[in-house]
Amino acid sequence: MSTETSAIGDVEGSALYDVDNPAPVIEPPRKRTGKTPKGSRTNFEMYAWLFMRLSGIVLVVLVLGHLLIQLVLDGGVSKIGFAFVAGRWASPFWQMWDLAMLWLAMLHGANGLRTVINDYAERDNTRFWLKMLLYTATVFTVLLGTLVIFTFDPNIR
Amino acid sequence: MATPTLEKADMAPEPEAGFADSPYITATFRIRRFNPEVSDEAQWQDFQIEIDPKERVLDALHKIKWETDGTLTFRRSCAHGICGSDAMRINGKNRLACKTLIKDLNPEKPITIEAIKGLTVLKDLVVDMDPFFQAYRDVMPFLITKGNEPTRERLQSPEDRERFDDTTKCILCAACTSSCPVFWNDGQYFGPAAIVNAHRFIFDSRDEGGEQRLEILNDRDGVWRCRTTFNCTDACPRGIEVTKAIQEVKRALITRRF
Structure with missing residues (x-):
């Protein structure tokens, strides 16, 4: 039996794999097995999913309103300058508008990227470090933006 | 004159002469083959067979396995859409081979058949479930x-x-x-x-x-x-x-x- 198998291999000249030495199969990423850890028993994913829907609805109003005011109405983009921003941020309404937009857009985008990373990063380490990078960038941007909105001084320079 | 069936039989050969002789067509089945005992790479292999387009893809696979290449490997049990053994990717869509008629697949072009995605392919169309x-x-x-x-x-x-x-x-x-x-x-x-x-x-x-x-x-x-x-x-x-x-x-x- 075994001589027959090897004889065929010799003739073809490429007997890399045979019955006793099969080629490695291509396993899909992160296969589910009996040892797959059971759930974490928190509602985090549900809140994240709900947040995406609700913040999305609010952002449609906030962002479209923002674009309309900044780029279309009253002279368009050419009117934007230090004085324009200072004038707007003198009113608490526009401060709150921009603050809400900053927080919702940053968290909405960060959560979207988090799901993309969860979906596509195959190795645990890659996934962890990409998410750490994402969270750091998000926290930095949100805090810096909040700081600027609240401590903005129109009489600077 | 006698019965409707007979009348129909009399008329039938006239308009369909030459066509009615054989319902068979030649269809190409492009099947993704993988055999770890031969190679570590999967490859497409074409099979041309004569088949009635009113038959199912599973019948074509049977014909290939029984008459052309006995090494072709796939799962099927009941062959009538109940057991769920023969799900495969046919022309890029997941279907049951036993519920897909060849005439519904445009048999003028090669019909591609491959294993379902996302699971380890063990051999040809068989995956680890x-x-x-x-x-x-x-x-x-x-x-x-x-x-x-x-x-x-x-x-x-x-x-x-x-x-x-x-x-x-x-x-x-x-x-x-x-x-x-x-x-x-x-x-x-x-x-x-x-x-x-x-x-x-x-x-x-x-x-x-x-x-x-x-x-x-x-x-x-x-x-x-x-x-x-x-x-x-x-x-x-x-x-x-x-x-x-x-x-x-x-x-x-x-x-x-x-």
Whole structure:
């Protein structure tokens, strides 16, 4: 039996794999097995999913309103300058508008990227470090933006 | 003159002369072959066979295996759309080979047949179904009740039965789960089939384990990973509205938590 198998291999000249030495199969990423850890028993994913829907609805109003005011109405983009921003941020309404937009857009985008990373990063380490990078960038941007909105001084320079 | 059947038989050969002799056409089947005992790479192989286009893809596979190449490997058990063994990717769509007619596939072009995606290919069209059934087991697809067993049948009203009727049709062929892009990238996701079978018990009025199953599907790899691409609904050979079932589980989770 075994001589027959090897004889065929010799003739073809490429007997890399045979019955006793099969080629490695291509396993899909992160296969589910009996040892797959059971759930974490928190509602985090549900809140994240709900947040995406609700913040999305609010952002449609906030962002479209923002674009309309900044780029279309009253002279368009050419009117934007230090004085324009200072004038707007003198009113608490526009401060709150921009603050809400900053927080919702940053968290909405960060959560979207988090799901993309969860979906596509195959190795645990890659996934962890990409998410750490994402969270750091998000926290930095949100805090810096909040700081600027609240401590903005129109009489600077 | 005698009977309608006879009259028809008299008329038939006239307009269809030459065509009616043989219903057979020559169709090309482009099959993705993989044999780890020969090579570590999968490759496409073309088979040209004479076949009646009213036959099914499974009949073509049988013809190839029985008459041309006995090494062609695929699963099939009942061959009539009930057992769910022969789900495969035919012309880029997940279908059951035993429910797909060749004439519905445009047999002028080569018909591509490959194993379903997202699971380890063991040989040709045979994949390792263990991860799929592990996800199925993890949602506890059996009746869970509390208290003593009743002395008679557990009765249910037709309306209560109707609530989960759609998801009782699942035959566990894996066509939906292996058509899901989230599952392709991350096998930890429960996948549509497991959620469908959880749905079947969550909305069963006789079952009392719904809360446990919802808790399992509330997990990181549960229903919240669904992106509603509807691939599963398109793929299901039983016509189950899979994406709708997943959305119903999501809604149940939200309404029960608030």
